[in-house]
Amino acid sequence: MKVVELSEKLEDVVAKYNLSDSASVYKNEFAIAKTQDLKKALEEMEQEGRILKIGIVGRVKAGKSSLLNALIFDGDSILPSAATPMTAALTVMEYSPDTKAEVEFFTQEDLSDIKHEHDEYLRQLENLIEEKFKQLKEKNKKNKPDEELQETARKQATREMKGNDKLFSSYDQYCRIKDSDASLEELKEFEEITAENTQELNKKLLDFVGADGKYMPFTKSVTLKLNEENLKDVQIIDTPGVNDPVTSREDRTRELLKYCDVILIVSPSGQFLSSEDMDLFDRITTKEGIKELYIIASQIDNQLYGSEKKAGGGILHKVLQNTTKNLTNHMHSVLSKDEYLKDNPTFKSLLSNEVVYSSGICYSLMQSLDKKEQWDKNKEHVWGLLTEQYKDYFSDDTIARENLKLLANMQKINDILNGVKDEKENILKEKKDSFEKAKEKGLKNYQNALIKEINRTIEKLKNSDIEEIKKKIEHMSKIKSKSVEVVDEAYSDKIDTLEYDIKSSLLDKLNSYFRDSKRDISNSEGSETESYTVDKGWFQGVKSLFGGDDRYETRHRTYTTVKAGHIRNSLDELTDKLEMTIDIEAKRTIEEWKKELVKNIVHTLRDVAGDSNLEIDLLSKTIKQIVNSVTYPEVNYGGGLPSSLRKSGTLEGSSAERFIDDARDYVDNLKGQVKSDINSYIKNLVQKLKETNIADSIFKKYESDMKKFEDDINNKTMMLEKYNMIVSELEKL
Structure with a gap:
């Protein structure tokens, strides 16, 4: 990996000559990662692609x-x-x-979920039995006893409830759990x-x-x-x-x-x-x-x-x-x-x-055509139908093998999978190549920035006078208190603009996400109509014989339906968008603000001290280092969906209505929570920045850098030789 080698060599040079101060500014600017992190990212890409x-x-x-x-x-x-x-x-x-x-x-929590669905099955079953019993009783012309009607109602309701796979499987599973003598503790040995x-x-x-x-x-x-x-x-x-x-x-x-x-x-x-x-x-x-x-x-x-x-x-x-x-x-x-x-x-x-x-079974038949004696009853049944209905196509093993292959169609499915794999490998190669090129470009820019920085230092060393540097150090000590005051004022003003910028950049986008989510909820809601027959009684039946209305009347009932998975996907997407947008937008705004802050402080100090009394390049670098060293609180939003909304499939009736209400309430509550979270984040950010004594840090660092520069001038010959050696090593990479 060429890019990893370049990263390792640059790290070695920076460590060898103690250039970490100068490097820190450019690492931030060109997004330079540690070599081990870069190597890990590339290895994960390769592994993921395989x-x-x-x-x-x-x-x-x-x-x-x-x-x-x-x-x-x-x-x-x-x-x-x-x-x-x-x-x-x-x-x-x-x-x-x-x-x-x-x-x-x-887990125990999972078993509680299954029990909840088991209990819901029993509740719905009892309601359905009662409904069936009433219907049977109304139509009970032969005066059957209630016990018999109750048993018939239970059989009908049980048969109907078995059609609800989700509820019935939970009911059946919980019954088996209760009947089992196993415990969660003893299962650990079978993991x-x-x-x-x-x-x-x-x-x-x-x-x-x-x-x-x-x-x-x-x-x-x-x-x-x-x-x-x-x-x-x-x-x-x-x-x-x-x-x-x-x-x-x-x-x-x-x-x-x-x-x-x-x-x-x-x-x-x-x-x-x-x-x-x-x-x-x-x-x-x-x-x-x-x-x-x-x-x-x-x-x-x-x-x-x-x-x-x-x-x-x-x-x-x-x-x-x-x-x-x-x-x-x-x-x-x-x-x-x-x-x-x-x-x-x-x-x-x-x-x-x-x-x-x-046809998976046709593929299995094809592969075991010469081992018919080992076939199970299912294979024998399928083979029997094929040879009976399509005798000419399965009359001997050679012809049969070709036609079983045709019916199995596994080659088509394998072609699909291989095509996706080839496409994935091409996409991954492009992604990896693009990632490596971007990282290599960043490292080259970082390398060139270090070379330019050291060359500027070489030129300053050649052309600077020790007495002039001493005067600048002395002058700065005289105006330090005033300079600290104006820097603090400029810094405070910029904090106020950051608060406004983050709020305005975030809220507009977030509001549009919430509108989209509410629209998705509405679009997933539907309705269906079912018909049912009502017995109006024997008297109405007698009247119908003389031209009156029929005894039995067909009525219709409309109920709400909802595609729960569609809404869940939308809410998951909303949460992801919120997390990504809040994080990215906040970081982007802070990075822009830091650049403006550096420019503003440099401009303010030039007005106070005058260019002739400052080492402008050194001052700019010092301010960048201090601003980049400030730690900013992380902002993230990652709230999981409540269990009531983690559902899939088509819900009907009251279940659908509850789900829709819960989804709308969740979006409304989330909107309020996110706004509150953003305000809390901004409040913490502003407090953190105000607690940072940035002016004092800048001048301490600037004084230290100026003193080091004075020492370099006093050892000019040796330092010029050292810096030229560093440039030579960097240029050879």
């Missing part, structure tokens, strides 16, 4: 495990499929020479699990991620470190197939996804882009590193029969072509209806792409 981060998003039983088994494990059934949303732990996969797993378990190979590790993990695993209810996430060649330079984030009821795990899922280079949204072809899939979309934020987004229509082999086969005339390639076209049209239709996705640049790119189909 890893391709792939996010997998999809609901339970969408075919994610089969897809990953095909992509990473060459079709072997290494990853277990999640049986329910509850068993789908967050899984991270990465390369390691040693095969092991790191298991993270829920790392080692194995000889991937198959052995998979068996050991069944206790932690298997549907009936002893410790499954407590498992939050699993990081698999596997000795698999296909995982080298790759990290895969396989997300839970449900918007997680556990806030901390959902937070981590979203955090990992936002730094992915590519996200594959896996949706089964038979229920392509359902409402459940769309709910998972709002886990995906596009404010960080996501470069590519693709929708994978998985399990394409399930769509080759019936009407699709008939429409394609039984010709496999044509059936596949028609099916892909239909899926693509459906994707465009669904995405076009969602205003948030339609206007989002990353999601918008999907509208110009064709759906990528896949």
